[in-house]
Amino acid sequence: MRFGGQLQERVLTLLLLHAGHVVTVSRLIEAVWENTPPPTAMRQVRKTVAELRRRIPGGAELIATETAGYRIVVGGGQLDLNDFRWKVQEATTEVAEGRPHQAISRLGVATALWRGPVLSGRGGPVIDVAATALEEQYLAALEQLCELRLAVGESAGLVSDLRRAVHAHPLRERLRGQLMLALYRSGQQAAALAEYGTVRDLLAAELGIDPSAELSRLHEDILRGGSEPPASSRSDPVRPAADPSVVPSGAEIRPCMLPYDLADFAGREPESRRLVRMGSDGRTGVVGIDGMGGAGKSTLAVHVAHQLAVFFPAGQLYVDLRGFTPGEKPLQPDFVAAMLLRELGATDTQIPDDAQGRLALWRSWTANRRLLLILDNAVDTAQVRPLLDGMTSGFVIVTGRGRLVDLDGIHWLSIGSMEPEQSLGILTRTLGEKRVAAEPEAARELAELCGHLPLALRIATARLRNRPRWTLRYLVGRLNDESRLLKELSSAERSVATTIQLSYQVLPPAQQRAFRLLGLHPGTDIDAHAAAALLGMTTQDAEDSMEALLDVHLLRQPAIGLYAFHDLVRSFARELWRTTSGDERSLALAGLLDFYVAATDQACRLLFPGRTEYDVTGADPCPILPPTATPAEARQWFDRELRALPAFVTVGLEAGFARLAAYLARNLLFPLHERGDIRRYREVAEVGLSAARRAGDPVAMRFSLRNLVVGHSMLGEFHAAADGIEEGLRLSVAERNPKSEGVYLSQLGWVHSALGRLAQGREFLERAVAVCRATSNDMEESIALCNLSSVCRWLGDDVAAVNAAQRAVALNRRTPMGMHQAGALNDLAMAHISSGDHNAALASLGRVLGLDEDSLMPRDLALTYVLMADVCQCAGRDEQALHFVGRALALVEPLGTKPWQSEIENIAGLIHSRRGDHARALRLHRRAFLHATSVSYRVQVAMALAGSARASEGMGDLAAAEGFRNRAYEHFAAMGMPAPQELSRCVGNHR
Template structure:
């Protein structure tokens, strides 16, 4: 019987001894205390108690356990058991978490901003037992490591089993290999050297098994590649990880991504102010604001600027801002001790393939703030396919920023770095040749695009991709305006007058489509100067007429418009350029009408119409007919004005009129809107509303935003007169949106006020 009893005892399953968490919870329940009540009685926080009872804190300090035993009124045996279980937990914790290995760096005291990013990390890492790996990416100097360390310190209480930090040296010539990284992390997690497997797969397996049941946060800083990072990520369970990298690591699966950008100007100024408070002196607020702008919101640049001022009490913010204003010296000035903004960018530059480095530094020649792959290929001396590859690599390393529209741009400081690399690595003669090539490409594209809008112009030869239609040509001219205008300036400075004049002339009809653009004054001034340099008075007269238009329509500087029209008239008369004489009369008439000199305006417009008709220029003749109708309207002759516009409307819709289709498409919605205006002025509101509604729709199709906004205002007033308040409010609101889209904030605000008043 005894033997049978011993066998039964041997086969009986062993009941595991209760741990500290279970014993503490049992004693609290026996005492009928809530967590809050025990916290109040013991002086131990309710959150700490919760961590203990959930097993997240297995070995609390002796004084904490004593306070709990006193609050629970435990007798000798129960008291000794609780104290002993806590001691065992501390011993296990000691062996599993050696100190000093992969320790988290300190968090800077003057950390500023990044509230949304910190909230993102907190939400990700506190999401229960769901897998949590966050990847934080961005270019050099954006403070990815500082942000991640800050987040890790804030979240340390959520990871009682440890927060570990490992620099993967992703920008060094030899990034930390995965097997070495795993060895360091395994030792930090308490694994003895002799227990660490020799191969990557074995180390990764052991590492994931340790993280599965431990509330551990692993911070992997400065990752080089997907291959380096994958073995270092938790495989699920309690362990979490944050990874930072300058690269996008697009192939990394199962991670949540956060792209970090520059600090907003307000937060950048706050960071600088926080650094400078150590000086004990007060810097001018405007100078600190200017410094923040010059640093482009880049935290590393801001810290360098702040540290330079702190270490030199005799300087002030205005002095340093003045130094940074010089672009040629800005990168040199952003240096403090071992902190150098150029060094940070240089580490990324060294990671690039040689062909990509060439494209990167040559892109510094682009005159505008952004560009596409076609321009990158032209300036980089590569095919469109080669440009895409280079741009992808640059975006991947954070040296360029991309957008959904297929445009790319530099951060201002990165552009200066690229310019410096270009000066250092390519001789002056080569740089000049590259600039000339890019200028030619841009002017050829702009001139060809502009000619799509000339009446009767056939399909132009395409000098590059994306200009196979009127719509594509217009889009290119708008989005690349800073680039082709910069090329126009450079060509003018280089004495390439024929190219400048060809480009300026090609913008004649397109300028009507984009009349609100701010640069027509400069375009036609450069064109006029180029024609004068070439000794061609007829073409100079044409450019002066366009310059007069630029002051008449977009600017409404009427006296200046008349002055340029008079100069054009004089040159055109001397060179017998009949068409330019007529155009000068037409533009002068527009200025005279706006000045209220209606008799003079009608006489000048009538003379222009006669000359254009005699010259067979039906397109311009129709413009004059419309302008005469506007003169009659302004004079209060609404019935005569309506008759004039209806005659123009009939001509526009007559296939045999000789008018070019593109000019008819442009003029038709404006003429129809004028018909609607006159009907409204004659009290025929219902008819007027119908005509204006149709005209507004046509204007949207052919992209005439300013006339569209004005017609929407007229429509809104007519709708209000009909008692259709809701529709009137919508029309005013839409007019405000259109004005805002073309950059006219004053008119947009006025229309919003009218919309609100109609409520």
């Protein structure tokens, strides 16, 4: 398939690289535009996914929409990457069970799938990182394959394969060593030695380093030629020459204090490789590992230390500095020095009593010795620095929850949540492949609920191992209750909540308060302006507070200026609400609500000029608002905040701020409507009305009820809309409010029309137009005129339809907001098409396409596309018509609004029938029938039946066509609506 450009190429590539897992929209945006996305990035990604679904065979099933983004759904044999990983995993099992030949076969199949770099380096930083990781997986598999072939006795036959691999990856020392060994075994000692000289010169020229100790040892063994050199082993490195260091005391003691290494260690492979490389290169002295509690810092350090042990024959030392141990104080450096000196052989009489003396002795005993030292759970720099002074020839790994920035010359590695594949690796290795393979979806959900944290995953798998009758799905169900999540992720000795609490307890009181209050925010991301309102401080102070929490990994930073909790940390923060006073919570929530009402007012003022404004916050001092000076910046702000703000309306209502919640709900409905997110529109409108009723605010009651009626109507919930209209009309009459009465008459006319009562609908709409005109309500008059145009067209009065739509278009030019301009132009185009004036219709549709695309509602744009298809087809431009039909369906399907879907599917079906694709036309009309029937949208039910009759006759199924035709005529007759001309021709041909 040919791509439509770089955007499609990158989006599809990233989805495939993470097949089976959700890729968030923000991650896709970063992949496409890196650090400079345009304001329309989110909209462009949605359009790109829709276009990919259309262009790829079976694309609708292949790319699934999830809450946070999209997921590629592929089965076995559909994606080389998945097949590669499965074959490598199978080979690992074969090796473990002593079947090397079977492992060679599986690795051969896996490596044969490799096609080279992803996008050949044109994918941008995000995809390049994923591609680099993928290439590393391939090289690891290739090295293991060559290792196994050497182990089963291959040599001469392996040389050519290894030469090709070394040529492609000349700095890969393990491959070079395997080539040297294969050459030596096949009797080519000189060629093997020459390979060492080549790589030595290459490493010196390219990187300024010498070959590794393992490769040098192999070179020496080949040079001596006395016995066959052993094959190298990734898990059992070649032991370097003995360290000449002498223990300062008389005893030659080489202690090993390392805790046991997990036999089922999984995940963190890139970090492990990096640390092993740094520890074995002889140049790196100190490495720090920082990360949130439960991220597996200690486990990673110990695992790496076991791999590095052979490089440090003078001893391997480990000490838990107790920086985050419940009920214990952090160990002082002089106490640690004394403890470690005893392990090295010092007697109590040799160890001074004073701190300075102990540390001086530690420096003298450790100078020039090849020691490996792990300083685990460090709390601050003062605890660590004195212990590093004497480690001139050793290697130190420091772990801590915060980065000790005052330590100079230290290489830091930050770890957080694991990648989903790594989490599944832990589940597979601890529970067994069969148990995980039996419930793959539940396994992914379990990893997600555990936040991809090793500690949480270990606790969860321990519970499952101890309860063999539990399924993964059962445990997922228990973890889905957020109030129980942290309780479930605890055992007798380990607890995620305790781990997080230890990080929280060492914070100063001001930071503890900030942490607690930030947990009140209902969203995933929070910026400095919202945090300032919540915390009651300046934006600079709020940002400093969040940066401090970021330093100790209690917050994450998904993007510059944005901060977020890890899911499990957020659950812990919300548990702390109980320890926060009611007054403090109320004050914080009031400040945040004031901020969001003012901020949404500001954004709506730019995007929807002309809307009625209300002064409701009265906050003192006024909140500092985000810098949204242009419509593009306001839309970008809404793109980010709309994920959380609907939930905050509910929070405001439940917390006792009903009036603010009602006005915030009202502000959110504008961008939700513009985006076509009508389900959330209706949900927010319902909460907004509840808040207005509770607040007893008559103004909020009026607009909230009207907005809910509109939401019901757009979703096809016509009977619920009618109930709201009845209440609204009663209130309008009681309040003597003709302006409001006109709005409800308009809605009542549309509901009657949609339900098939066209004459009544027309009557109410004409009354609504008159009342709106008398009260100078231009926007509502234009909406009523658009609906009146549709009803007149259905009744066969094309002249009245055109006149009503033309008046609506003229009114929209005078309306400051102008958000209904595209809808009025579409209605005018439909009226012209119905009257046979395709040129006038084309002119109207062209004006829609000339509007700012960002301001167009998806439903309006979808209708424009399908009407363009109709006009293009009538003009003989069939290919162009098909293009517009595809774009229309791709836009309307994700909206989930059945009235809109049925209308566009019926027009699309008619277009396919005209071009002779009757099977596709019938499928579209059947879908339209189901959608329209489910909401009693009778006009479109009749249109779907008429279209099905046409398509069935075109397919030669005359009996079915007769059935559809009769049912269609019944509906048209009941509504007083003339049947479409196409149906009449169909009937005439049939007869």
